[in-house]
Structures are given as structure tokens and as C-alpha cells.
Amino acid sequence: MAYAFSKSHFFTFLVILTFLSFSLIKESEAQAKPPPIVKGLSWNFYDSSCPKLESIIRNELKKIFDDDIGQAAGLLRLHFHDCFVQGCDGSVLLDGSASGPSEKDAPPNLSLRASAFKIIEKLRGRVQKQCGRIVSCADITAIAARDAVFLSGGADYKVPLGRRDGLTFATRNVTLDNLPSPSSNTTTILNSLATKNLNPTDVVALSGGHTIGISHCSSFTNRLYPKQDPVMDKTYGNNLKLTCPTNNTDNTTVLDIRSPNKFDNKYYVDLMNRQGLFTSDQDLYTDKRTKDIVTNFAVNQSLFFEKFVAAMIKMGQLNVLTGTQGEIRANCSARNKATKSFLGSVVEDVVEGFLEI
Ligand code: HEM
Ligand SMILES: *[C@@H]1O[C@H](CO)[C@@H](O)[C@H](O)[C@H]1NC(C)=O
Ligand SMILES: *[C@@H]1O[C@H](CO)[C@@H](O)[C@H](O)[C@H]1NC(C)=O
Ligand SMILES: *[C@@H]1O[C@H](CO)[C@@H](O)[C@H](O)[C@H]1NC(C)=O
Ligand SMILES: *[C@@H]1O[C@H](CO)[C@@H](O)[C@H](O)[C@H]1NC(C)=O
Ligand SMILES: *[C@@H]1O[C@H](CO)[C@@H](O)[C@H](O)[C@H]1NC(C)=O
Ligand SMILES: *[C@@H]1O[C@H](CO)[C@@H](O)[C@H](O)[C@H]1NC(C)=O
Ligand SMILES: *[C@@H]1O[C@H](CO)[C@@H](O)[C@H](O)[C@H]1NC(C)=O
Numbered sequence: 001m002a003y004a005f006s007k008s009h010f011f012t013f014l015v016i017l018t019f020l021s022f023s024l025i026k027e028s029e030a031q032a033k034p035p036p037i038v039k040g041l042s043w044n045f046y047d048s049s050c051p052k053l054e055s056i057i058r059n060e061l062k063k064i065f066d067d068d069i070g071q072a073a074g075l076l077r078l079h080f081h082d083c084f085v086q087g088c089d090g091s092v093l094l095d096g097s098a099s100g101p102s103e104k105d106a107p108p109n110l111s112l113r114a115s116a117f118k119i120i121e122k123l124r125g126r127v128q129k130q131c132g133r134i135v136s137c138a139d140i141t142a143i144a145a146r147d148a149v150f151l152s153g154g155a156d157y158k159v160p161l162g163r164r165d166g167l168t169f170a171t172r173n174v175t176l177d178n179l180p181s182p183s184s185n186t187t188t189i190l191n192s193l194a195t196k197n198l199n200p201t202d203v204v205a206l207s208g209g210h211t212i213g214i215s216h217c218s219s220f221t222n223r224l225y226p227k228q229d230p231v232m233d234k235t236y237g238n239n240l241k242l243t244c245p246t247n248n249t250d251n252t253t254v255l256d257i258r259s260p261n262k263f264d265n266k267y268y269v270d271l272m273n274r275q276g277l278f279t280s281d282q283d284l285y286t287d288k289r290t291k292d293i294v295t296n297f298a299v300n301q302s303l304f305f306e307k308f309v310a311a312m313i314k315m316g317q318l319n320v321l322t323g324t325q326g327e328i329r330a331n332c333s334a335r336n337k338a339t340k341s342f343l344g345s346v347v348e349d350v351v352e353g354f355l356e357i
Contacts, residue, residue, distance in 0.1 A: 035313045037160040040322025045139075045161035050131035054143060057123050061147045064119060069261045072148035073213025074113035078120070079145030080209065080315070081112060082138065084196065085178045087319025089166030090138035093120060093332040098175035100333075109182065109219045110175065120144060121332050128330070137332035138163035142316050149312075152212055154263030155305040159316060164326035167335060182215075182278035183222045186287035189280050196318055202311035204284055204293040208304055210255040210277070211267040217244035217251050220277050231282055233274040240277075253277070268298035 034043070046053045065072055081099045082092040092099050092112070101114035120141055127135050139161050150156045170178075180192045193203045220240070223229040225247045228237045236257070243253045254260035255277050256267045267281075271294050276282035284290040297304035327336050 034158065035310050037313075038317045038320060038322070041160040041162040041317060041320060043158055043160055046131075046135060049134050050127065052130055053127060053135055056126050056130060057140065057143050058147050058151075060123055060126055061119075061144060061151060065148075065151050069152065070214070071113070071115060071119060072152045072261075072263075073255075074116035075119060075141075075144045075148040076209055077213065078112050078116045079141050080206075081175075081179065082141055083315050083318045085170045085175050086166065086168075087321070088138050088142060088163055088316055089319070089321050089326060090136060090141060090163075090329065090332060091166040091169045093117060093137050093141070094166075094169040094335070095333045097169040098172035099179075100169070109216065110179065117333065124329075124332050133328050133330055135328070136163050136165045136326075137329050138165055138320070140332070145316075146312070148212075149263050149308075152261065152263035155309050157309040157313070160313065162320075162322055164321040164323070165329045165332075166321055166326050180280065182219045182280050184280045184283075186280075186283045186290055189283075190289065196315075198311065198314065200290055201293055201307055202314060204290050204297065205304065205307040205311040206315060207281060207284060208265070208267050208297065208308055210281055211259070211263055211265070212261060213255050214252045214260075215255055215277060217247070217249045217253075220244075220279075221247035221249075223279060229279070229282075231274060231286060236275045255281075265297050265301040265304045268294050268304065272298055 037043070061072075061075075078092065079088070082088050082090060085092060085099065091097060094100065099110055099112050101112070101117050120137060123140050123144060124135075124137055127140065139159075142159050142161070142163065146157060146159050180189050184192070189207075190200060190203055193206075198206070221244055223232055224237060224241055224244065228234070228241075240253065243249075243251050256270055257275055258266035258270060267276075270276055271282060271285040274282065274285075276285070285294045297307070330336055
């Protein structure tokens with residue numbers, strides 16, 4: 001039989017081609033598609049009720065970071081603590097919260113920068129003046145964390161919105177139970193974050209938040225005294241000892257020695273050079289389950305940014321309140337007075353919402 005391309009063969013060929021190109025298009029569309037969002041949140045929640053929301057926050061933060069880029073780190077960590085303890089419901093902002101500035105005996109590894117709370121309250125004032133009491137403190141915190149990443153050199157991304165503010169703050173015990181310690185190994189970190197539906201790639205990506213910001217000595221002197229952690233680079237350790245001559249020196253150092261104020265992938269390069277600050281950081285490059293992820297992020301910043309954004313969107317939706325749950329606070333550090341039976345201080349419920357600060 002002659003080797004001929006019959007009409008019917010040609011037709012089959014066309015069908016296969018068409019099918020192939022369709023599935024290719026489908027795949028690239030799927031990759032460009034944003035990650036799933038929980039019921040009650042949406043990408044355009046305030047588009048009609050507060051169209052200037054995101055520009056108000058970004059413009060204000062630009063000014064603040066121009067003065068002190070360190071504030072970006074404080075805002076990023078604030079959102080992380082909010083989400084991990086009791087869900088992203090702004091509970092971390094309430095006076096009396098175990099991570100809050102008013103908790104006098106919070107260990108330094110837990111206490112957040114007092115300035116971060118002030119910035120959120122300032123943003124709330126600006127937003128409320130423009131739009132009324134429409135936007136939750138939890139959403140403002142999530143947007144501020146995103147802007148902290150972007151304005152420090154990281155990726156820009158859309159944040160699903162519509163969170164409501166919680167009515168109770170978390171006690172110290174609940175807070176400690178939900179925030180892993182920096183002296184944890186990878187097994188502990190993976191287990192702890194798995195309870196929040198975060199997989200190893202999410203864990204390594206989120207730990208990359210340590211590409212900006214600072215730490216107190218007490219969070220890492222377990223690796224210096226009584227003897228230096230053998231995994232730690234010798235010179236790096238000796239320099240840390242100069243900053244923290246004893247295990248209770250009240251001093252701070254940067255988390256990412258290569259580019260402490262820039263949101264980039266250098267944190268992973270630090271880990272590959274055994275210059276990660278916490279056990280929980282450095283062990284990601286020792287543990288077989290996470291080592292390759294660290295390497296992949298260290299050599300490909302776009303990959304890190306992509307996975308970081310996906311993990312942030314996941315983290316940003318942990319146990320959120322939506323719809324008619326919770327409330328929209330008139331003051332991020334206190335419950336609205338009208339809401340009954342609560343744990344936390346209260347503020348007059350200003351419905352028109354023109355509290356100036
Ligand atoms: C995986 C478990 C994590 C542990 C054990 C951990 C632990 C810590 C500790 C101990 C500090 C220093 C606190 C101090 O001594 O002042 C810190 C700082 C920081 N963390 Fe984490 N963290 C974790 C995850 C995250 C995540 C998911 C993010 C955000 C995506 C993040 C962002 C930050 C930032 C930006 C700072 C610097 C804060 C500042 O400069 O004010 N961390 N972290
Ligand atoms: C908090 O934890 C401590 C130590 O584990 C325990 O003694 C205390 O009873 C706990 N407090 C509450 C309110 O659960
Ligand atoms: C903070 O330090 C305390 C001891 O002061 C420790 O029990 C706790 O696990 C640490 N937690 C975090 C999140 O660093
Ligand atoms: C990780 O830490 C836990 C709790 O301290 C410990 O039980 C476990 O043996 C450690 N795992 C490794 C691989 O070091
Ligand atoms: C704090 O760290 C700085 C810089 O690393 C160092 O020069 C200083 O001596 C440290 N302060 C104390 C009290 O150890
Ligand atoms: C600090 O170091 C001293 C002396 O090495 C030791 O006795 C003490 O237990 C350490 N404290 C902490 C919290 O590690
Ligand atoms: C880096 O990661 C991006 C995003 O996933 C990917 O498109 C690109 O191909 C990767 N680059 C290299 C050199 O592997
Ligand atoms: C918010 O409430 C706190 C009390 O929890 C109060 O100190 C502060 O002045 C209030 N801020 C505004 C802008 O009303």
C-alpha cells in the first residue's frame with residue numbers, strides 16, 4: 001500500500017492538532033489564574049464602596065517607608081501573626097492581645113513593633129475618612145503586608161478582600177501554641193504549618209519573609225551559647241557574638257545579611273552559605289524535604305516570588321470572618337462599643353466614621 005496521507009488521516013491529524021492547541025491554551029490560562037479564594041472574600045470587594053482604598057494605603061506607606069524602610073518588615077510580620085493566631089481577623093491589633101504592644105510581658109520574640117500598630121491605625125483613619133467605616137482592620141493589615149513586600153522590592157499581587165474584624169483577642173497560651181519557635185527544626189515547622197494547610201513549598205516560601213527585618217538576640221542565642229551551632233558559618237557566628245555578647249543582651253541584628261532591607265531571594269543564598277539566623281531558617285537547608293526548594297528559590301527569584309505570593313494568599317485566608325460575622329472596627333485596637341459580650345477594650349461606635357488621627 002502506498003504511503004499516502006488519505007483524507008480521513010488528514011482529518012484525524014487536524015482534530016489532534018486542534019485538541020493539542022486547546023489543551024495548551026487551557027494550561028497557560030490555568031497558570032495565570034489566581035489561587036482559589038474562600039467563600040465570602042472577593043478580588044473586588046471594595047471596588048464600589050471604597051474605590052480609592054488601595055491607593056490611599058499605598059501612598060501613605062510610600063511616605064512612611066521613604067523615611068524608614070524597616071517599618072515594612074514590622075507590617076509583614078504583623079499580618080503573619082494575625083493570620084496564624086485565631087485567623088486573619090485583626091485580633092492581633094486589639095489591646096490585650098498577647099502579641100500586642102500593650103502586653104508588657106510578651107517575650108521579645110513575640111512582641112511586634114509598636115510602630116506597626118500605629119501605622120495600621122493611621123491607615124484606618126485615612127480610609128475611614130474617605131469611605132466611612134467600611135473596611136476592616138484585618139483587610140487593611142493584609143493590604144499593608146502586600147505593600148510592604150512590593151515597596152521593598154518584592155512582587156505586587158492582588159489580595160482577596162472582605163475580611164471582618166474579630167470580637168476577641170487571643171490569650172498568651174493560644175498565641176504561643178500557634179507561633180512556632182525560632183529554635184524549632186524543620187520537622188516541627190512542617191508539622192505546625194501543616195495544621196494550617198500549608199505544604200513544604202509554602203513553608204519555605206513564607207520563611208522567605210525573613211529576607212527583610214530584624215531580630216532580638218534572645219531569638220537566636222540558643223545557637224551561640226553555651227557553644228556555637230556547628231551548622232552555622234564560623235565567621236557569621238563570631239560576628240553575632242559581638243552583637244550579642246551574652247544570651248540575654250538586648251540588641252538586634254538583621255535577618256538577611258546580604259540585603260537586609262530588600263525583598264529578594266538572598267535569604268536562600270544565606271541559608272546555602274550557612275548564614276541563616278534561626279534554627280528554623282537554617283534547618284530548611286539541612287532537611288532533605290526542603291533543601292531542594294531552598295536551592296530552587298536561591299537560583300530563581302521569579303520562582304520564589306511566584307510561590308511566595310501563592311502562599312501569602314493562602315495564609316491571608318486562614319479562618320477569616322466574612323459576611324455578617326464579627327464587625328468593622330471604628331478603632332483597630334478596640335472593639336466597637338455597640339457589640340455586646342466581649343473580651344477587650346471598647347470604643348464608641350462611630351457609624352459615620354470620621355475619626356481623625
Ligand atoms: C516559619 C516560622 C517562623 C518563625 C519561627 C519566625 C520567627 C521569627 C522571629 C523569632 C523573629 C524575630 C523576632 C524578634 O526577636 O524581634 C521574626 C521576625 C520576622 N518575621 Fe518571622 N517567623 C516565622 C515565619 C514568618 C512568616 C511566615 C513571615 C511573613 C511572611 C515572617 C516575617 C518576619 C519578618 C518580616 C520579621 C522581621 C520583623 C521586624 O523587623 O520587625 N516570619 N520571625
Ligand atoms: C497557660 O499555659 C500555662 C503553662 O503551660 C498553664 O500553667 C496555664 O494554666 C495556661 N493558662 C490558661 C489560661 O490556659
Ligand atoms: C518565644 O520564647 C519563649 C520563651 O521566652 C518560648 O517559650 C516560645 O516558644 C518562643 N516563641 C516564639 C514564637 O518565638
Ligand atoms: C525535631 O525537634 C523535635 C522536637 O524538639 C524532636 O523531637 C525531633 O527529634 C527533631 N527532629 C530532628 C530530625 O532533629
Ligand atoms: C549591639 O550590636 C552592635 C552592632 O553589632 C555592637 O557594636 C554593640 O556592642 C552591641 N551592644 C551591646 C550592648 O552588646
Ligand atoms: C544563658 O547562659 C547561661 C550561661 O551560659 C546559662 O546558665 C543560662 O541557662 C542561659 N539562659 C538561657 C535562657 O539560655
Ligand atoms: C524561574 O521560574 C519561573 C517562574 O516559575 C519560570 O518561568 C522560569 O522558567 C524559571 N527560570 C529558570 C531559568 O528555570
Ligand atoms: C483607639 O482606642 C484606644 C483604646 O483602646 C485609644 O487609646 C485610642 O486613642 C483610640 N484611637 C482613636 C483614634 O480613637
